[in-house]
Amino acid sequence: MPRPARRFGIAAALALAVLAAPHARAEDGLAGAYLAARSASGSSDYEAAAQYYTMALVLDPSNAVLMESAAISQVALGRLDLAVPVARRLREVAPGNQMAELVLLASDLAAVEYAAVAEGYAGDRSVGPLVDGLIRAWVQLALGNAGEALTLFDALISDPALAPFGAYHKALALALVGDFEGAEALFSGEGGAEFAPTRRGVVAHVEVLTQLERYDDALAQIDRAFGADPDPTVQALRARVESRQSMPFDLIASPRDGLAEVFFTVAGALAGEADDSYTLVYARLAEALSPSHTDAVLLSASILERQEQFDLATAAYNSIGRDDPAFHLAELGRAEALRSSGKTEAAIEVLTQLARTHPDLPDVQRALGDILRAEERFDEAVAAYDAAIAALPGENPSHWVLYYVRGISHERGKRWEQAERDFRKALELSPDQPQVLNYLGYSYLEMDQNLDEALGMIERAVEQRPDDGYIVDSLAWALYRLGRYEEAVAPMERAAALMPVDPIVNDHLGDVYWAVGRRNEAEFQWRRALSFGPEDEDATRIRRKLEVGLDVVLAEEGEKPVAVANDGG
Secondary structure, X not given: OOOHHHHHHHHHHHHHHHHHOOOOOHHHHHHHHHHHHHHHHHOOOHHHHHHHHHHHHHHOOOXXXXXXXXXXXXXXXXXXXXXXXXXXXXXHHOOOOHHHHHHHHHHHHHOOOHHHHHXXXXXXXXXXXXXXXXXXXXXXHHOOXXXXXXXXXXXXXXXXXXXXXXXXXXXXXXXXXXXXXXXXXXXXXXHHOOOOOOHHXXXXXXXXXXXXXXXXXXXXXXXXXXXXXOOHHHHHHHHHHHOOOOOOOOOOOOHHHHHHHHHHHHHHHHOOOOOHHHHHHHHHHHHHHOOOOHHHHHHHHHHHHXXXXXXXXXHHHHOOOOOOOOHHHHHHHHHHHHHHOOOHHHHHHHHHHHHHHOXXXXXXXXXXXXXXXXOOOHHHHHHHHHHHHHOOOOOOHHHHHHHHHHHHHHHHOOOHHHHHHHHHHHHHHOOOOHHHHHHHHHHHHHHOOOHHHHHHHHHHHHHHOOOOHHHHHHHHHHHHHXXXXXXXXXXXXXXXXXXXXOHHHHHXXXXXXXXXXXXXXXXXXXXXXXXXXXXXXXXXXXXXXXXXXXXXXXXXXXXXXXXXXXXXX
């Protein structure tokens, strides 16, 4: 029977949570609280879900489903301490419940109750084969039983399904105790226990190689994993290796770090394969054991951002300190979360400050340029892109995008000569980029310049992106501008099928129908275009076409009516 103090602990926690629950009224009853909790869970509103599930538990204190959901919500919020009393009661009501065991296991590990964890595994405690095996091994290492720990890692390696995880963690453990040769053998895949290299795995391998003074192998490993244009953190790592510095193995500095890595490893395996909420639970548990586990924090933040929990994501990003090598990544994430939540000026301020403190990072300058361009502050965007291009360490094909977005900013800022130069440079770096081919080709169409070249560019773009409605629209519009009206019909109809509610595409289809004599269908498409909310200037032009027809509108604009052109001019 549970001790009275334990019953009081969960009762007190539930009562306090209910007092804080927004809009939760006793008269709404269990159904109201439960439905509110389910709704909050469905939208990943963990704060509301935790409060409403807790209220429902006061009304139905033995409901295992409510307990499990409440525990998940609290852990997702980073509140392991508040999840523990619920998990204890859940274990009593539903012995063996995986979420209860997971929460209580993490709580014991966070409290450094390693002997208790080992004792629990000697009994019937279990979360699952992978977690159990890795945790047991790291706990034995923490207790000073290195031989037993290695035996447990080897048991995982003997299971084909678990071998990659066992090999990775055994390599970390060997490196932690100074056996760098043994660790390197595992990282290199000797003995058949290969595992896919993760970012953290590559860093650990590089640290091990530098301890063995195999600097060229370390450089080759970095280049193989991250390519010729790595992010600034990897660039800094590479610079240290190039200087022939022996780097301390500090990715895992203690068995506690290894235990945190277990939860992060599972989170990484679940990412993209399971519901985001479960991935978030494991990432949060890794944070609980190792608050300095930057990768776990970044993973939690990215999941919360994807779930549109922008305030929680912002708080997670903001927890990474300025002295952390990944600070700039966290600030980039924080800025995006702020922008997504409608706090655009705050996001711009974050990026502006980051650009001042990290002027040599192209990604930072580009992010600032992107948000300024989205806000139609084109001159400021150009300045940011100028800084990004100036900070490039060299020139390679991947840099096409910087010239492309700067070209867009120049074009939108009415500086066509500079825009054209940037688009041409982007194509010089990456000749078959469909976005650049389409943008430059369409721009030529709109200016009635280089029409044959524009058509060729857009045809090349369509070959690569046959299902991109914008590019297919450009192809049809090129044919239309060249007077090849009958040929324009099919691709324009396809563009409208791909983008059925786009006002510009429907407007264009109306023009093409008019040009081939299908006047009723043209007027129908123009009315459809108006119903989809075009820009004011475009709407005025469409209404004029409905009043007098396309030929009159073109004549008013100083252009040849299509009927005349269609008859041979």
